[in-house]
Amino acid sequence: QQPVQSPQAVILREGEDAVINCSSSKALYSVHWYRQKHGEAPVFLMILLKGGEQKGHDKISASFNEKKQQSSLYLTASQLSYSGTYFCGTEGFMGGKLIFGQGTELSVKP
Amino acid sequence: EAQVTQNPRYLITVTGKKLTVTCSQNMNHEYMSWYRQDPGLGLRQIYYSMNVEVTDKGDVPEGYKVSRKEKRNFPLILESPSPNQTSLYFCASRLQGAGNQPQHFGDGTRLSIL
Numbered sequence: 001q002q003p004v005q006s007p008q009a010v011i012l013r014e015g016e017d018a019v020i021n022c023s024s025s026k027a028l029y030s031v032h033w034y035r036q037k038h039g040e041a042p043v044f045l046m047i048l049l050k051g052g053e054q055k056g057h058d059k060i061s062a063s064f065n066e067k068k069q070q071s072s073l074y075l076t077a078s079q080l081s082y083s084g085t086y087f088c089g090t091e092g093f094m095g096g097k098l099i100f101g102q103g104t105e106l107s108v109k110p
Numbered sequence: 111e112a113q114v115t116q117n118p119r120y121l122i123t124v125t126g127k128k129l130t131v132t133c134s135q136n137m138n139h140e141y142m143s144w145y146r147q148d149p150g151l152g153l154r155q156i157y158y159s160m161n162v163e164v165t166d167k168g169d170v171p172e173g174y175k176v177s178r179k180e181k182r183n184f185p186l187i188l189e190s191p192s193p194n195q196t197s198l199y200f201c202a203s204r205l206q207g208a209g210n211q212p213q214h215f216g217d218g219t220r221l222s223i224l
Contacts, residue, residue: 002152002154002169029209029210030209030210032212032213034213040217040218041200041215041216041217041218042153042200042215043215044212044213044214047209047210047211047212049209049210087152087153089153089213091209092209095160095207095208095209096141096158096160096166096207097155097158097168097169098143098155098158098209098213099155099169100145100152100153100154100155101152102150102151102152103152
């Protein structure tokens with residue numbers, strides 16, 4: 001079952017913050033986050049494993065609430081280079097099936 | 111350079127004409143997977159392979175076949191393509207089947223079936 005991402009799209013000014021949410025109805029082992037620029041392949045950002053961990057990657061961080069089967073991606077002090085479509089991917093305990101959400105389109109304006 | 115290579119990058123063909131999209135990785139990864147991407151639907155998994163000779167269906171396997179005879183190669187076969195298979199296809203690989211590994215994507219193959 002495809003995870004649900006929200007919002008579907010967001011427009012920011014440089015320096016503003018954003019949060020992208022990813023919610024699943026299934027028990028999760030891991031949540032992946034990827035960013036895709038127009039016309040390019042998705043690029044890996046980070047993986048969060050069950051255990052409610054939080055990870056950071058420069059000014060981009062994420063959390064995973066395993067009780068709620070939800071993950072959030074936090075983008076702080078956004079830069080023009082953050083523009084693109086963000087996908088969360090969820091995987092259960094059996095492994096192998098990485099199911100992606102429908103994506104969140106992020107546009108950062110000067 | 112570590113990479114996942116897909117060929118062709120673009121293909122326009124006609125309904126019913128069998129085609130194969132090749133995927134090769136040079137990272138000695140055990141796990142490989144195919145996705146299709148359509149506007150508003152995100153990336154949907156077609157098939158995946160946990161290792162050589164081990165393949166399994168993803169969420170949208172109808173109309174597709176795969177094989178994994180060698181570790182580095184994972185071709186996607188459309189035996190009788192139809193217009194609803196017009197899409198952008200991505201191959202991906204990761205070190206192992208466990209869900210704690212990042213996936214590396216190829217550059218994509220844009221298929222148009224008329």
